[in-house]
Amino acid sequence: MTSGLFNIATSALNTAQRALDTTGHNIANVNTEGYSRQRAEVATRPAQFSGGGYIGKGVQGTTIRRMYDEFIQTQLRNTTSTSRYYDTLYDSLSRVDNLVADPSAGLAPALQGFFSAVQGVANDPTSSANRTVLLAEAESLVDRFNFLHQRFQDQQFIVDGQIGDSVQEINSITDALARLNAQIVSAQGRGQPPNDLLDKRDQLILELSGYVDVTTVEQDDGAMNVFIGRGQGVVLGNRATPLNAVPSTPGMPLEIRLGTGDKAVDITRQMTGGQLGGLLEVRNNVLDVAHNELGRVAVGLALAFNDQHRQGYDLLGETDKAFFKVPTPEVLPGKGVSGPNPTVTFDTDPSQWGQLKASDYRLTHEGGEWHLTRVSDGRKLGSYGAGDEIKVDGLVITMPASGSAGDSFLIRPTRNASADIAVTIKNPEEIAAAGQPGGVGDNRNALALAKVQTTNFLNGGTTSLEGAYDGLVGRIGTRTRQAEVASLAQERLLADAKAQRESVSGVNLDEEAANLLRYQQAYQASAQIIAITNTLFDTLIGAVRR
Template sequence: MAGASISGIGLTGLLSYQQAIATTGHNISNSGTEGYSRQRVEFSSNDAEFNGLGFSGRGVQVADISRVFDSFTIQQIRAYTSSSEQFSSYSRLAQQIDPILSDPENNINAHIQRFFDSLSALAAEPASIPLRNQVMSEGRALTERFNDVTERLNAIRNDLNQQTESLVRDINGITKQIADANRSVVEGISIGGNREPNDIIDQRDRLLKDLSALVDIQVVELNDGMVNVFLSNGAPLVVAGENKSLGTQLSTLDTRNLDVVLTNPGGNTVITDRINSGQLGGLLRFREEVLDTAVHQVGLIAQGVAQTFNTTHQFGMDINGNLGADLFVAPTVEVINASDNAGGLGASVSVSDTSQLEASAYQLFYDGTDFQITRLSDGTTTNLGAGPAPFNVTVDGLDISITASTPVQAGDRVTLSATRNAGAEIALAFSNSARLATAAPTRTQAATGNLGEAVISASEIIDPTDTNLLDTIRIQFNDPATTYDVIDVGTGTTISAGVLYVDGQDITINGSRFQISGQPVAGDQFTLERNLTSVGDGRNALRLFDIKNQTPMLNGTTSLQQAYTIGVSNVGIQARQAEIGEAAQTALLDQAVRTRESLSGVNLDEEAANLLRYQQLYSAMAQVISVADSLFNTVLGIVNN
């Protein structure tokens, strides 16, 4: 009996240390497996047995084979992986934008400068056909650069849409595998008598880490061994043994963009604004903060160029004696009604003040009581009151006429933007250089028979829309020459009589302004008339060139070129901040991974020592069995004798 007991004890040790050797070998063989958690054999003594003399031990057993892990460290790795991948995705994409906007030789600012240079040369020689053609060539090159930059930015947007679809497919594939792993874990626990299937849980943790690289997640462990997975703000991705599929659809507010949706039998739920991290979060954040900003910044400068040059060009006259028309095709203001509007909210919009324009789209919204408009670049919301439509408002240099084709319903939305398409739409309004309005439409002159010392300045146009702009006007001094009459030469009508003369004072007539200075005498005459020498007059070309020194942008504080530089630098700042964020999050991730490896990773030296120790214990247990067998044979021999 004693021999059998000793043999049994030896056998328990033999089997236990055999399992320990197998587990150690399993650790060593998986030392290169990513995400593998070192496994440890937990031993416990078998319950003792009372044999009449006392309680006798019954050997050892394997109580459990456990994973060595720390839940907090695993959560940190997921969080830092998500943040690191977000910044990496953001930074990688932002680096594509900077060369498009900042090409030293071919950026928009360089083309604006060349256009100004050509205008400066033409102002000095306004009759030169080659110089006129050069202005047209530089103007065309400028608009084509606007078009090309916008096209390249839109190509990046199309690529983002493809990447979004690809990432959503990857997310769905991983969440399905996690749901499958959940079911396998429960099955393993059931088969193993409430013991966890370590390798399957490791595989699931690897899948969760892979998922966190794509999107920010929260993981909730359940009592049955399963995990639920949610986006960080609560949208479900995996619930027990089922995964919730994501999808994409065209945005109801801008069909150029894809929205990410959670697919449901009752309809899709847009969750684009709930995805804040991971590769997908970085992509969506880049689209909003960098790509959209770049498109709107380029569009803002395009609007500024078109509106500012068109306004000034209309102050001039071309070599054929025609008043200046638009030099550039003015970009339109985009108006998009949300596709899911229940009512008839609409709007028509025009640019009224370029200096007040912002590089942004706007959302007009009706909440059931009031109309509101939100500047999407910074979220600034202005309450427009209850209306009712139609009514007019002016916001950030945009004249907005709010309309209603049918009664407006709560939730109706309209997106407005003067800058989103401007870079694509700007173009030269004509191709014939003879139509360049380089001259001033009117001129002044003193009568050759004047006897006084008074002189008249060149005329300056202040209102090119005045219907009488080109009428011939004569100023004739009375006796005494302290007053003068204003006479329309064409009709012979005296427009104003006995006007008090003030030396050097501005005189404004029919949209033109000039000054008379010095001492006139009675009978002296001065004429304001249509410019009959427009071919050699470069006054309006000089005025066009002077736009370079004006500040028509950003509330009248910056020039066209300064505004572009500010916009480009803002994009560069965003890209640099993303690089810094990526470096910081990667450092934190590396630290968390090192912490996990020190705790859960396989140390080959330690495992080799364990292997040797367990081998010695196994041999010792074999020796115990051998001794027990020898004792048994001795007893058996005595009995037989």
């Protein structure tokens, strides 16, 4: 009898000790990020049958269970990814919005100043001072184009740097996840869940979701396969596949590739959500578009103003002079291309300027033909033979005379136009204000030049130069506001998701303090049973000795 009671007391003592240890562990980790509250699970020991019924054998600890809800954790992970995406988007868009909409540093005041100077020459074409002011304002306008181009380049450099940093952080996290998978598989093979390791893994996955969308699939052995973006596997069991951020060709933006060497796959377009998704969205659909749009305004100004300026006469009686240098479209050959480049120029026909797009173009050689695609909307514009000359979107493109399968070129008509535009007229008397030779006081061409400011010749003849730039400012401002609203909304949703997780998995110190007292009393009571058992045993021994 005493041995049975002693075993019951010992089991109760051990169980209370385990519960006290678990409670202490909870209290110690109250501030540990990602920690899930643990609870000692207990069950009665199998009873022993006797003629008088089943006699209890005490209690036993079954496991240490963490308070964890997979649905809530997944919701927190998804909300974290979305919140970080909009935070990044809003932060980057704000910088671009402040740049283009700045009343002193934006393009609008420089355009207005330039055309006001043109009007000044129209008001008094004989005034040398007015002509000098016009040249000064033209140089200021070109400087503003150059300044904005450089600022866009700076923003591109910043974003690309952040993309590279994000990729490094992702690789660091996926490496740690692969190592944790190996530890968890080994520990779980002993029959009990390694709660602290599981918490560490969940926390790392949560951190990963801050950089990119994450989905997970748990394996039978306890390992967790991790996929990012639109299903790109970066952790499979105890193996992690690294990402690399490298330009496809020198001078090009960074691409994100999965794997290394020749087997690396470009997954840039597959990356969504989180900081990385936000950075890619800003770079590809905001900065690139804004940069191209700024360049389109520069090209439109140079083409339209030059076209009208060539029709006038300067004080020297000369005509057919360009006022601005027209930027040259940029052509970038793809990796491994050794053949001739396509020739790309802007169409000089004014009726075609309305077709100019703020887009890049990709020319690829497949099946013995050249295929042209507009990058902004992915539209295929046609297939052409070697040496063919085509006119499309205000461009004149002459196909390369030869090419190999897989050859490709990126055509960027307006990307660097805001850096390349320049004033070619250097002397005030060369300004062609007159409508006929020898007309010193003639201002007819100057009046026509002033009308370039308000003439709708872009966007199919519906938008002026200022209208095109104002449209850019408006679109960026609208997107910035949308991103701000979404960021604030997601911030509240994230706070709710964190609170929901805390309600299930968080450590409540008041509750743990109550548990300490409860388990302490159970421990003391169990010790008292042992003391009573010893007394009973001594009594029994004494009776036998008599």
